Amino acid sequence: MSLTYNEFYNERTGLTVGVNNVLFSEQTPYQKVEVYETDTWGNMMTIDGMVMLSEKDEFVYHEMLTHVGMFTHPHPERVLIIGGGDGGTAREVMRHSSVKKVDMVEIDEAVVRASKEFLPGVGDWDNPKLNVLFEDGIQFVKDIDEPYDVIIIDGSDPVGPAEGLFENEFIQACYDGLTEEGLLTAQTESPWVPEYHPSMEKVFSALDDIYEKSAMYLAYIPLYPAGMWSFSFASKGADPQSDATFERIEVGLNAFDKSMKYYNASVHMGCFALPNFVRDIIE
Amino acid sequence: MSLTYNEFYNERTGLTVGVNNVLFSEQTPYQKVEVYETDTWGNMMTIDGMVMLSEKDEFVYHEMLTHVGMFTHPHPERVLIIGGGDGGTAREVMRHSSVKKVDMVEIDEAVVRASKEFLPGVGDWDNPKLNVLFEDGIQFVKDIDEPYDVIIIDGSDPVGPAEGLFENEFIQACYDGLTEEGLLTAQTESPWVPEYHPSMEKVFSALDDIYEKSAMYLAYIPLYPAGMWSFSFASKGADPQSDATFERIEVGLNAFDKSMKYYNASVHMGCFALPNFVRDIIE
Numbered sequence: 227m228s229l230t231y232n233e234f235y236n237e238r239t240g241l242t243v244g245v246n247n248v249l250f251s252e253q254t255p256y257q258k259v260e261v262y263e264t265d266t267w268g269n270m271m272t273i274d275g276m277v278m279l280s281e282k283d284e285f286v287y288h289e290m291l292t293h294v295g296m297f298t299h300p301h302p303e304r305v306l307i308i309g310g311g312d313g314g315t316a317r318e319v320m321r322h323s324s325v326k327k328v329d330m331v332e333i334d335e336a337v338v339r340a341s342k343e344f345l346p347g348v349g350d351w352d353n354p355k356l357n358v359l360f361e362d363g364i365q366f367v368k369d370i371d372e373p374y375d376v377i378i379i380d381g382s383d384p385v386g387p388a389e390g391l392f393e394n395e396f397i398q399a400c401y402d403g404l405t406e407e408g409l410l411t412a413q414t415e416s417p418w419v420p421e422y423h424p425s426m427e428k429v430f431s432a433l434d435d436i437y438e439k440s441a442m443y444l445a446y447i448p449l450y451p452a453g454m455w456s457f458s459f460a461s462k463g464a465d466p467q468s469d470a471t472f473e474r475i476e477v478g479l480n481a482f483d484k485s486m487k488y489y490n491a492s493v494h495m496g497c498f499a500l501p502n503f504v505r506d507i508i509e
Numbered sequence: 510m511s512l513t514y515n516e517f518y519n520e521r522t523g524l525t526v527g528v529n530n531v532l533f534s535e536q537t538p539y540q541k542v543e544v545y546e547t548d549t550w551g552n553m554m555t556i557d558g559m560v561m562l563s564e565k566d567e568f569v570y571h572e573m574l575t576h577v578g579m580f581t582h583p584h585p586e587r588v589l590i591i592g593g594g595d596g597g598t599a600r601e602v603m604r605h606s607s608v609k610k611v612d613m614v615e616i617d618e619a620v621v622r623a624s625k626e627f628l629p630g631v632g633d634w635d636n637p638k639l640n641v642l643f644e645d646g647i648q649f650v651k652d653i654d655e656p657y658d659v660i661i662i663d664g665s666d667p668v669g670p671a672e673g674l675f676e677n678e679f680i681q682a683c684y685d686g687l688t689e690e691g692l693l694t695a696q697t698e699s700p701w702v703p704e705y706h707p708s709m710e711k712v713f714s715a716l717d718d719i720y721e722k723s724a725m726y727l728a729y730i731p732l733y734p735a736g737m738w739s740f741s742f743a744s745k746g747a748d749p750q751s752d753a754t755f756e757r758i759e760v761g762l763n764a765f766d767k768s769m770k771y772y773n774a775s776v777h778m779g780c781f782a783l784p785n786f787v788r789d790i791i792e
Contacts, residue, residue: 243522
């Protein structure tokens, strides 16, 4: 028997991954969650037939979704993660010593359950700073009482339960739920997939309208469509490309217990350089 | 009938592209050259089962292989391309008004023949500045009489006829064939493919030893393994990241007849920011 996982992002073009074994497969009330043992990427989770992460490449997504914002904030203490059920984003957030509390709001408990069992190195589940809530993140953000320094939108693609994460109303609610120095980062799809362009344009336009500063940045993620992934940054004023931010990263990274595998100060500054065809999507 | 092109870069992990038609397939004395009509990428050329380019994504590779070096040189007049049989690199080189002559040394005439017929928008074959030679590029470089301002190594992967392009002797011969202000760029494989790491390390170490300045840079290429591709820059002193280079790009791009699709001054500066795991390969 020879199984392959195939994910097409444009007609019959896409990714093939050799699969040794299907470890988890569950149709939850929200989506289909699966974990495969792969030939070269360790265990790999998919949701509704889209790769979320593998053990071997998850460091890129989690470091880049997290640290670009966390190092831009001068002293992030309270952090909210919407989605993020595999635990990797919370793990990276909690490496920052300034952090006192992380609320992680994941709608689907099956994602956390599957991750704890089959992606055990991804989450830092026993960390006392972590508070996991199985709730609707969109409603949660509307009801925020005590604002957050950083909000991270770590949802799946804009189909199914994550669709509302790309709506203006939600983006405004995040703004209202941030402190005065607050900022937000979000995953915002692959610029190589034409089908996603309307979502990217819509989100970016909303961030640009609502926030004082906004910018798109990129990272190389081998198991995501075409290997190029976009993220969005938005803040009430904090500048991710200032000299002060660069200095903070260089000093801050020295305090980390183990080095990053992807993120560094140069990558932070360079990832905001957008190829012309990407600029054209959001401008 | 439903054909797919499958290229695995690591066990059974890799790329799938929907194929409508096989347009060209020839075993030449050097390699197997094929052109497919694909579902979403236009026509696509492969050599020995590795994607070289498609009509829809070739702009990334050709702009990034070419302009990073061409804009770092203050006034490139004589340019040598080793390989480059599809014609895209020469096309981008000749967009620079300073260029007087381009020698393109391609070992395999079938690549040029297939490209002219099935990738007709890629090459600028009738440009009087272009001189195409069907010869061994390694021997050609050894025999250089009149030195070049820029040498561009546009070979295929380090198996088959392109293997010698990754050897110290060739890299030294390029140095000897450059003018005093001369510089070189080369494609140097995907950092996500462990099999290529020894070649990357070897080439980069040779460039570092032989040239006054050297640096690796990256671009997002959707049809290449894992979507991340590395290039190398080396010079007798010219600095691709100086303020003067940045200024030259900003001014220079205004003179181009049509805008770039990928390359701009920010991308030029940002592409040298290497993720930690890439740095680790070459250091």
